[in-house]
Each structure stands twice: as C-alpha cells, then as structure tokens.
Amino acid sequence: MDYSQGFAISAIGMNIERARVDVAALNLANDNTVQGVGGVSYRPLRVVVDPSAFGAMVGAGADMATQSAPPVRIVPTEVSPRRVYEPAHPMADERGFVSYAGVDMATEMVSLMSATRAYEANVAAMNTSRTLALRALDIGGGGA
C-alpha cells in the first residue's frame, strides 16, 4: 500500500541517524586511544549520507528499507592527533609527548544531540503518515 512508502522514507532516515549515533559513540570511545600503536592510528570518523541509493530503497518498501544498510559512507577526517606531555607514559616519544586521537568532544556531543533530534523528527513524520492512514479508515465511520 502507498502509505508504506512514507514508512520507508522515515525508516531510512532513522537508519541514517542510528549510524550517526553509532559513529559518534565510536569516536568518543576512541578519545583516549594512543596513536601509532602497531602502526595503527585512529582518526575520527564522519557519516556522509549518499543520496543516490535513497530512491531505490524507498521503492523497495519499508521492510527492505529497514533491513538493508543505510545509504551512508563513513569517512575518516583529516584531524591531527592531540599531543599530551606525559614523559612517564610507555608510549611517549623521545620528547615525552603521547599522541591521542584528535576527537573533539564538543563536536561529538553536538552530533549526538542533532542525531537524536533528527531521529525524533523522523518518528514524527512516520506517526503523521500513520495518522493519515488511520484517519482515512475513519471515512464513513459510524457515529461521526
């Protein structure tokens, strides 16, 4: 039925916001990750929404839209690591500095908040399309 298209659009939006929350949580969890251990550095990630797959996912219906992966790419940012002077740290370099991941706490908190609000907005849109469908069923209802 056609109201399931509205559901599918909101479902994809919710998937995207879920991905943003997950990525922000991953960034926050790696806030104190020491850089360069085993040649691996953590760079803060950002979610980039890919609009090209959106139409096909909406056309596939709400079930497919919720089950498939959200149309996002997760890209690392070019942020220089945060250097802290800790001479006693086992991973300190010859000048006594330790490199941590350059996670900006304020940015991550703001992206968490905006993802929450956008998720709420998607739920509101979905509830509205659901209300439309239920109101349509009231047409010709007895007693009204």
Added chain:
Amino acid sequence: MTDFLSIEALASLSPAAQSMVKVANSVGATDEAGPRLPAPQAVDGDFATLVSDGLAQVNGRLIDSQVDLQRLAVGDAQNLHQIMMSLEESRLSFQLMMQVRSRLLEAYQDIMKMPI
C-alpha cells in the same frame, strides 16, 4: 475474531457485490487516472476468494509481526524501529480489514432487515 462473518455467509452476498463492483469500476474508469487497483484484479474470481485472499494477506502481516517480536525477544533484532514499523503496518492492515468487515456486515444486515 470469533464473531467474524463466515465465508459462506459472505459468499451469499456475492452476486450483488460483484455487480456493484462492476458498476463502480465502469464509473471509475471514466474519471481521471490515479493509483487504483487494476480492474481485472478486482473482479477476478468470486467474492469469497476475494475476501479470503484479503484475510490471508492480513494474517500474513500479523504472522510477520509476530516473528519480528520473537526475534526481538531473543535479541536477534537489527534495530528497534524496524520492528515497530512492522507492528504498525500490521495494525493498519488489521484496521482496514475490520473496517471492510463492518461495512460488509452493515450491508448484510440491511439486506436481511429488508421487508418482503
């Protein structure tokens, strides 16, 4: 669901309903094109199969949401909004089925109360 009108009782309405559907389709074919059910699907088969097909669809959706709930209970769910949406969809189709049922029952009772 115990008070649901039996298929046999609905089938007794079949000739009248089919002629009504035919009239509605011939009227509807002249006005503007919109997203509507294809006419052959609407008049294909007799009325009892129409009703039982619709019932089977609604039942399938209810079973789907039941399966989703079980997956949530065992912690197998990918995300919560998927399950909530499937629940809402099955609820909507159930409501639609109930509305169709009450209209049919109304028409049936109107005919039964007709003085002869």
